[in-house]
Amino acid sequence: AQSVTQLGSHVSVSEGALVLLRCNYSSSVPPYLFWYVQYPNQGLQLLLKYTTGATLVKGINGFEAEFKKSETSFHLTKPSAHMSDAAEYFCAVSDTDSSYKLIFGSGTRLLVRP
Amino acid sequence: SQTIHQWPATLVQPVGSPLSLECTVEGTSNPNLYWYRQAAGRGLQLLFYSVGIGQISSEVPQNLSASRPQDRQFILSSKKLLLSDSGFYLCAWQQGWNQPQHFGDGTRLSIL
Numbered sequence: 001a002q003s004v005t006q007l008g009s010h011v012s013v014s015e016g017a018l019v020l021l022r023c024n025y026s027s028s029v030p031p032y033l034f035w036y037v038q039y040p041n042q043g044l045q046l047l048l049k050y051t052t053g054a055t056l057v058k059g060i061n062g063f064e065a066e067f068k069k070s071e072t073s074f075h076l077t078k079p080s081a082h083m084s085d086a087a088e089y090f091c092a093v094s095d096t097d098s099s100y101k102l103i104f105g106s107g108t109r110l111l112v113r114p
Numbered sequence: 115s116q117t118i119h120q121w122p123a124t125l126v127q128p129v130g131s132p133l134s135l136e137c138t139v140e141g142t143s144n145p146n147l148y149w150y151r152q153a154a155g156r157g158l159q160l161l162f163y164s165v166g167i168g169q170i171s172s173e174v175p176q177n178l179s180a181s182r183p184q185d186r187q188f189i190l191s192s193k194k195l196l197l198s199d200s201g202f203y204l205c206a207w208q209q210g211w212n213q214p215q216h217f218g219d220g221t222r223l224s225i226l
Contacts, residue, residue: 032212043120043204043217044158051212090158099211100146100165106157 002027004093006105014113019063019078021108023091026072032094033074034102035065039087047089050074061085086112116141120205120218128226133178133192135221137205140186145207147188148215149180152202164188200225 007022025031032051036044048059055067065076074091088107095101117140127133139145149161160173162180170180177196181189188205202222206215 034214036217041202041220041222043219044206046214046216049214094212100163100208101160102215104158 001097002031002093002095002103004091004103004105006089006091006108008108009106010109010111012111012113013081015083016080019076019081019085019110021076021089021091021110023065023074023076023105024072025074025091025093027093027096029096030069031096033065033067034092035059035063035074035076036090036092037061037087038090038107044090047076081110081112083112083114086110116207116209116216118205118207118216118218120203120221122221123219124222124224126224126226127195129197130194133190133195133199133223135190135203135205135223137188137190137218138186139188139207142186142207142209144185145209147182148206148208149188149190150204150206152204152220154201158204162190195225197225199223 003026005024034049035047038044048057050067058064091105092102148163150158164182204220205218208215
């Protein structure tokens with residue numbers, strides 16, 4: 001079965017520093033990949049998605065992610081963190097057993113220090 | 115554009131009481147619909163999904179049930195709530211296979 005691993009349940013960066021949130025998936029076929037952001041007491045908002053084509057995907061709020069098949073990774077980055085980026089981030093992958101379902105990682109809480 | 119509505123935003127219920135949470139989607143037709151639960155500090159747990167009217171798939175055994183009486187309406191119910199039913203309930207919709215899911219603002223359910 002598919003799985004998604006997000007390394008680090010909490011990541012802390014200084015404002016203006018690089019943000020790197022890690023996501024690895026297990027799949028023998030190229031999956032569809034997504035990153036979501038969740039602010040307190042809100043639903044999940046889609047940041048970006050990878051389906052096919054260019055492996056570097058740009059999303060909203062200055063975030064981008066790169067699909068690396070050889071590393072089975074889809075890490076999320078942002079060159080310069082802003083205080084408003086503090087939130088929970090979830091990586092998700094399409095389920096190869098059921099195209100109706102997404103498999104979510106356990107989430108990474110990003111803390112931005114002033 | 116498509117929008118998704120969930121209500122109520124917060125709910126406090128006594129143990130043993132019934133539950134009905136509603137979710138509606140606008141601006142699309144025949145979406146796949148989902149109910150998730152998020153316990154405090156935890157990830158997402160898929161509870162139910164539906165690919166059409168009257169079609170419900172259950173992911174985990176529990177005292178909750180779901181129904182889809184109309185194309186863009188998804189309801190989560192319980193006859194008798196347990197303390198363990200507390201959590202943040204999220205509804206989501208998806209248009210087509212392998213597409214992203216889009217989430218509502220959630221319902222915070224507290225059981226006393």
